[in-house]
Amino acid sequence: MSDQVNVPTPPSINVSAWVVSKRYWYWLSALLPGVPLISAYIAVQTGSGIWLWFSVIFLYAILPAADWVFGLDNANPDSALVEKLKDDRYYVHIMYVVTVMHWLSLVGMAYVVSHYEWSWFSILGGALSAGILNGVGLVVGHEMGHKVRDKSQVLCAKIVMACCGYGHFPIEHNKGHHRHVATPEDPASSRLGESIYKFSKREMPGGFRRAWALEAERLQRLEKSEWSLSNEIIQPALLTITAYLLMLAFWGPLMIPFLFIAAAFGWWQLTCANYVEHYGLLRQKLENGRYERCAPHHSWNSNHKASNLILLQLQRHSDHHAHPTRPYQVLRDYADVPSLPSGYPWMFFVAMVPPVWFAMMNPKVVAWADADMNKVNLDPDLRDELFSRYHHAESS
Amino acid sequence: MNNPDIQNSVLQQYACPDCGYIYDESNGAEHEGYPAGTKWVDIPEDFPCPDCFITEKPDFLPFKT
Numbered sequence: 302m303s304d305q306v307n308v309p310t311p312p313s314i315n316v317s318a319w320v321v322s323k324r325y326w327y328w329l330s331a332l333l334p335g336v337p338l339i340s341a342y343i344a345v346q347t348g349s350g351i352w353l354w355f356s357v358i359f360l361y362a363i364l365p366a367a368d369w370v371f372g373l374d375n376a377n378p379d380s381a382l383v384e385k386l387k388d389d390r391y392y393v394h395i396m397y398v399v400t401v402m403h404w405l406s407l408v409g410m411a412y413v414v415s416h417y418e419w420s421w422f423s424i425l426g427g428a429l430s431a432g433i434l435n436g437v438g439l440v441v442g443h444e445m446g447h448k449v450r451d452k453s454q455v456l457c458a459k460i461v462m463a464c465c466g467y468g469h470f471p472i473e474h475n476k477g478h479h480r481h482v483a484t485p486e487d488p489a490s491s492r493l494g495e496s497i498y499k500f501s502k503r504e505m506p507g508g509f510r511r512a513w514a515l516e517a518e519r520l521q522r523l524e525k526s527e528w529s530l531s532n533e534i535i536q537p538a539l540l541t542i543t544a545y546l547l548m549l550a551f552w553g554p555l556m557i558p559f560l561f562i563a564a565a566f567g568w569w570q571l572t573c574a575n576y577v578e579h580y581g582l583l584r585q586k587l588e589n590g591r592y593e594r595c596a597p598h599h600s601w602n603s604n605h606k607a608s609n610l611i612l613l614q615l616q617r618h619s620d621h622h623a624h625p626t627r628p629y630q631v632l633r634d635y636a637d638v639p640s641l642p643s644g645y646p647w648m649f650f651v652a653m654v655p656p657v658w659f660a661m662m663n664p665k666v667v668a669w670a671d672a673d674m675n676k677v678n679l680d681p682d683l684r685d686e687l688f689s690r691y692h693h694a695e696s697s
Numbered sequence: 698m699n700n701p702d703i704q705n706s707v708l709q710q711y712a713c714p715d716c717g718y719i720y721d722e723s724n725g726a727e728h729e730g731y732p733a734g735t736k737w738v739d740i741p742e743d744f745p746c747p748d749c750f751i752t753e754k755p756d757f758l759p760f761k762t
Contacts, residue, residue, distance in 0.1 A: 449747065449748055450748060475750045476745065476750050479750050479751050480750055480751060519729055520730075522729070622751075624715070624716065625750065625751060626716050626748055626749050
């Protein structure tokens with residue numbers, strides 16, 4: 302129950318007021334899926350298909366600008382406030398609304414691209430915009446998917462993740478990633494020197510295989526077939542297949558590339574999140590053969606106000622890994638933990654340009670490890686090169 | 698819990714040191730495939746906490762009410 306880190310100083314009354322007022326700001330998560338809907342409406346009204354790209358611009362340009370303008374949010378709830386907020390169902394109800402909004406957003410965009418004349422370029426923008434929202438939906442699904450004792454949150458997690466057919470994620474993430482995070486065994490922890498493109502080829506299939514194996518093990522203990530409706534990967538997949546087939550039947554074959562691109566770009570957002578969250582960080586193996594417990598210094602954090610409100614404070618990632626079941630409204634910022642130079646939206650963009658990512662992040666990982674490459678989760682293919690370049694090369 | 702074997706033996710509880718989950722032998726961990734009445738000794742060593750999944754059986758502590 303205790304934290305291994307220094308407890309922050311008690312917040313002032315103003316800090317508490319801000320933390321409490323965030324209860325209204327979290328509604329931004331529910332408004333966000335409205336962004337592609339509104340931009341699609343403008344596209345229809347103006348006849349200008351470029352508006353279908355708006356959500357892409359929103360993620361990679363407007364949100365990073367908002368992070369830059371609004372800066373950091375270091376406010377933590379004190380223990381009395383945590384007790385008050387942590388079981389408040391209000392925060393859960395927001396996520397139920399968000400779940401509905403994500404389905405409306407996906408179906409709305411599918412309707413708009415299929416019912417008006419657009420160039421292929423505009424349709425691509427619409428599909429990528431829907432994909433970005435699918436990715437944001439996975440953040441909400443992630444939050445609810447951790448609350449395994451709350452059946453309605455688990456159900457809602459499956460529903461929102463079915464938007465892009467990624468229902469295996471809660472199993473992969475809770476039982477796989479959280480257990481093996483920041484170790485070479487984890488396909489969802491990125492390694493020093495590994496580009497996001499190389500990482501995605503390990504992370505996407507590796508995560509699915511691990512989820513399926515874990516679910517098959519569980520069902521085996523329950524003496525049920527892995528090919529049954531008890532399989533919690535198959536359940537949300539059936540929802541995805543049903544919804545996609547209905548859209549295909551009513552709105553035509555354009556739905557095939559549209560839904561595929563929208564789903565795949567949603568998965569890609571999640572891959573970006575996994576990529577930036579633990580890049581290069583490594584837990585040490587203990588003498589008993591087990592890894593040391595995941596500590597706050599095994600996650601990259603970002604305390605940017607704007608993106609944290611929209612991403613349900615997922616960027617307070619050290620606290621999330623220290624306490625995976627802690628609800629988003631009481632996640633805390635720790636002092637002296639690995640910090641990203643910007644919020645996730647901008648880091649996702651940078652990650653897609655590997656030379657810039659390496660230039661920005663490799664020195665941070667080297668400093669984190671005091672230039673000892675034995676303490677870094679590094680790409681085994683580049684082991685010699687990374688050792689000769691970074692090992693005890695820099696004073697830190 | 699209608700099983701007389703379960704009722705007649707002393708059932709133990711073990712707590713996850715991180716999230717506070719309590720493994721109660723009388724409830725087991727049904728969703729994970731360990732039915733009610735499963736003794737702690739019969740739980741495998743690599744059993745993760747079925748709530749937070751970051752601790753394993755050797756981390757658990759006996760829990761007394």
